[in-house]
Amino acid sequence: MARHLITSAIPYINGIKHLGNLVGSQLPADLYARYLRARGHEVLFLCATDEHGTPAELAAAKAGKPVDEYCAEMWGVQKELSDGFRLSFDKFGRSSSAQNRALTQHFAGKLAEAGLIREVTEKQVYSKADGRFLPDRYIEGTCPNCGYDRARGDQCENCTKQLDPTDLIDPRSAISGSTDLEVRETKHLYLRQSAMRDKLNAWIDEKTDWPVLTTSIARKWLNDGDGLQDRGITRDLDWGVPVKKGDEDWPGMEGKVFYVWFDAPIEYIACAKEWADEQGLSDEAWERWWRTDKGAEDVRYTQFMGKDNVPFHTLSFPATIMGSGEPWKLVDYIKSFNYLNYDGGQFSTSQGRGVFMDQALEILPADYWRWWLLSHAPENSDSEFTWENFQASVNKDLADVLGNFASRVTKFCRSKFGETVPEGGEVDAAIMAKLQGFDETLAAYATHMEAMEVRKAAAALRSLWAMGNEWLQDAAPWAVFKEDPAKAAAIVRLALNLIRAYGVISAPFIPDASHAMLSAMKTEDASWPTSLSEIATALPADHDFTVPENLFRKIADEEREDWQSRFAGVRT
C-alpha cells in the first residue's frame, strides 16, 4: 500500500482534443491510476482544463461568446468526453477556478519574497484594431530573409529563420489583418529561472530512471547556449489570473494577468483543493497529497504528458515550487510520450486533421479506442494510426482472442451444465500443461504496469488472453465431455474462472468489457490475482453466471472504408 498522486497534462480549452492528445497523457495516466487502485494503493488522479491565454480569447470571440461562458461550455464538453473514454479522474478541474487564482497569486507572492521575480520593461507590438498586444505568432508579414509573405513574428515557416516581429516587412495582425500596429512599452514579470539553474540541474541529474525523452529535453534547456533563461510570466490580456502578490496588489501590474504556463501547472495543486472543497473536506485532505510537511512525504507523484510539455514540467514548474521556499511536493517521475501520427501526417487540432474524441465515440465504444491507442502508445518514437491497423488489432485482439474466449466458454458450459459453475472432477497436470507460463506472464504484466511500460504491458495482457485459448483448445472439454463429464466440468470451471480473472486484470485497459465480464460471472470479487491457483478457486462450484452478450463486435471492411474516406479530409 502506497499513496500515488497522478496528474495528466491538462488539455487546452479551445476545442475538442484528438486521439493523439488523448494517448499522450490522459489515457496512459488513467491506465496507471486504474492499475494502482486495483492493486490496493491509495490514488489521487487529477486533471483539468487549461483555460487561459490568447487562443481561448480568440476561440471565444469566434464563437461569439464571452470567454468565461465559452470556457464553461467547453469544460462541459471535455468533461463529458473524458467520462465517455472512462478516464477515472478523481477530479477534472479548471485552471480558471477560484482555488487556482488564489494559489497562483500565492506562489507569485512567495517567489517575489524570495527575490526570484524581476520586472522587465519591454517593447511589444500592439494592434489598435484588435485592441490587444499581439503575441509574436499572431503577427504576420513578409520574411526579410526569403520573401515569404506569410511569415510569422517568431519564425518564418518557409525558410525557418527565427525572427523578431519588428523584422517583418509590412507586418499585420494575424487576427484581423489590420496593419495599424505600433510598438508600445509594457512592463512584465520574469521568473528568474536562471538563478535556479544549478539546483534544477542537480535535481534532473538525480533522475537517472526517467525516460531519455524527458531528461534530454530538460538538459537541452538547462545547458543550451547561455543556459536556462528567465521566463516572462505575465501577459497583457484580460482573461487569466490577475497579477497579484499574494493577497496584495502589485503596483505597476494593474490590468495584467499571469501567463498560462505559470498558472496551468499550479492547477495540478489547486485541482486537489477543488476536489476537497467539492466534497466538503478540509484543507488537510488535499494538503496530505501536496505538502511534504503535512503528510505528502510518502506520496509518489507521477506526471504524464506529451513531449511538447516537458520543459514546463521539468523546469518552469519545479522552479516555481522550489523557488517558493515552501514544502510542496515535487514530481517523482515524468512519463513523456512522442506523437501519434494520423495516416501519414500529423493529427492537427488547428487544421482539423485526424479523429477527434467526440467523433471516435460516435463510431465505437471507448474500449476499442483505449485498447488500440494504449497498445500502440508512442513511447519510443512517434507512432502511426491507420484504419487498417486499427481494424486488424481490434478484431483480432478484442473480438477473436478475448471476446470469443468468453463466448465459447460460457456457451459451452450453458449447453452442457447450465449457467452454473459445474462441480466435480479435477484438472490434472497434463491438462494444465498449456498454462505453464501463465504465472510468469502475469507477473511480467504487473512489472510492466508498474514501470508504465504501456505497450509491453498490453502485449503481456494479450498473451495471457491467448494462453486461455491455447489451453482450452488443448484441454478440449467438448471432446472430454463425451468420455468423462466430470473432468470436462473441471476444465470449464477453470475456464470460467479465467474469464473472471481477465475481467480483473484487463480493467485498466478496457474497463467496460471488464465490467461486463465480472457482471456476467456475477461476482464483485475484483481482487487482483497473482497466480493461477488463486484464479482457479475464485468462483466455486454452483456459483451462478450468465452468458454475456458478445463483448466486442468486429469492424467490417465496409465500415473501415467508410470511416477512412469520412476522415480523409479536414474537420469543418
Place this chain on the structure above:
RNA sequence: GGGCCUGUAGCUCAAUUGGUUAGAGCAGAGCGCUCAUAACGCUUUGGUUGGGGGUUCGAGUCCCUCCGGGCCUACCA
C-alpha cells in the same frame, strides 16, 4: 544552422544495455478442431537490422560518414 530522437520481416513493434542461430503479433501458406463472434489451435514462409567504413574474439547495440523520418529551439499551448 544547432540539439535530441529515430530507421530491424509486407505492417506494428521486441531484442536482458557488446554475447550463441535477431524474436513476437498481424498479414501470407499448410494442417487440425467443431465449444465459440467464419471464431480457436498447431506448423510454417519471410530479415545483408537504411547504405558504407571502423573498433572488437564478438556489433542491431559502440565510433565515423552518408541517406531518410520526426521533434525541440524559450511569445501557440
